[in-house]
Amino acid sequence: MIKFSLKNPAAGAYLWSPVVYIGGGSYYPDRYLLLTESWSMEIANDGYVDFRCVLYNWDFSVLDKRTVYNLFVKNGHDYEYNWATNTVSDITEPTIGDPKFRNLSCSYRRA
Amino acid sequence: MPETKKRDIVTPIAVTAGAVAVGTGIYFYMKKPKGVDPGETFTVQFAFAYNGDGGDYFLQVSLGHVRIMEPFFDHIEGLTWTLGIQLPPGPQDWEFIVPCKLPLAVATKVYDGETLIRTPDMDWLDYIEDTKIVTRGAITVRKE
Numbered sequence: 001m002i003k004f005s006l007k008n009p010a011a012g013a014y015l016w017s018p019v020v021y022i023g024g025g026s027y028y029p030d031r032y033l034l035l036t037e038s039w040s041m042e043i044a045n046d047g048y049v050d051f052r053c054v055l056y057n058w059d060f061s062v063l064d065k066r067t068v069y070n071l072f073v074k075n076g077h078d079y080e081y082n083w084a085t086n087t088v089s090d091i092t093e094p095t096i097g098d099p100k101f102r103n104l105s106c107s108y109r110r111a
Numbered sequence: 112m113p114e115t116k117k118r119d120i121v122t123p124i125a126v127t128a129g130a131v132a133v134g135t136g137i138y139f140y141m142k143k144p145k146g147v148d149p150g151e152t153f154t155v156q157f158a159f160a161y162n163g164d165g166g167d168y169f170l171q172v173s174l175g176h177v178r179i180m181e182p183f184f185d186h187i188e189g190l191t192w193t194l195g196i197q198l199p200p201g202p203q204d205w206e207f208i209v210p211c212k213l214p215l216a217v218a219t220k221v222y223d224g225e226t227l228i229r230t231p232d233m234d235w236l237d238y239i240e241d242t243k244i245v246t247r248g249a250i251t252v253r254k255e
Contacts, residue, residue, distance in 0.1 A: 100162055100163030101241065105157075105158045108153060108154075108155050108249045110147055111147075
């Protein structure tokens with residue numbers, strides 16, 4: 001699971017059917033790192049939006065905690081391949097790593 | 112008449128016999144192919160430091176295969192095991208053993224392993240961040 005905190009959401013309220021890509025430092029998602037499944041959410045026209053984005057089977061170790069990642073959200077109302085320019089939000093603090101568990105190691109043995 | 116020394120032959124024989132027994136054991140142990148037979152149990156030891164507020168968790172082990180080009184793990188039906196644990200508030204170091212009994216019908220080959228920690232209300236594919244470990248070639252299921 002990864003949790004994003006979105007700021008400056010798109011002006012105006014839309015019902016979104018977004019697909020989410022994550023990329024580091026690039027405005028356009030041409031070098032995306034992952035693709036989530038589609039879901040719907042309402043984005044208000046002001047304030048912050050918090051939502052949980054559950055990504056299955058994703059190896060979070062490829063994400064660097066020090067890197068600021070950008071979240072690209074495709075507007076379901078737009079043309080399929082037209083990335084809505086007003087939908088880019090920053091991932092302010094990606095929640096990577098749970099401090100509750102540290103130094104996990106697992107070893108397999110024949111019983 | 113000089114006193115004759117009695118030779119102790121029991122000790123050398125016992126030592127030799129013991130060495131032969133140990134050697135035979137090592138020979139047969141080495142001869143036995145590495146791995147686990149179908150129907151047998153292997154274990155996975157989880158070791159971690161916990162600093163949470165306490166709660167219920169699942170330690171989960173899955174056998175499957177890591178895709179070569181992608182960081183995804185293909186699970187196999189019937190090859191996932193979980194152990195429910197209850198942790199008191201930390202900090203504290205813990206070790207748990209998860210027993211994993213293989214089905215008799217499991218295919219004989221090398222499997223990759225996926226271990227993770229999740230809460231009971233999380234989907235079985237979901238996991239607490241930084242608690243998933245994928246091990247290539249974790250278990251070899253050998254022919255009986």
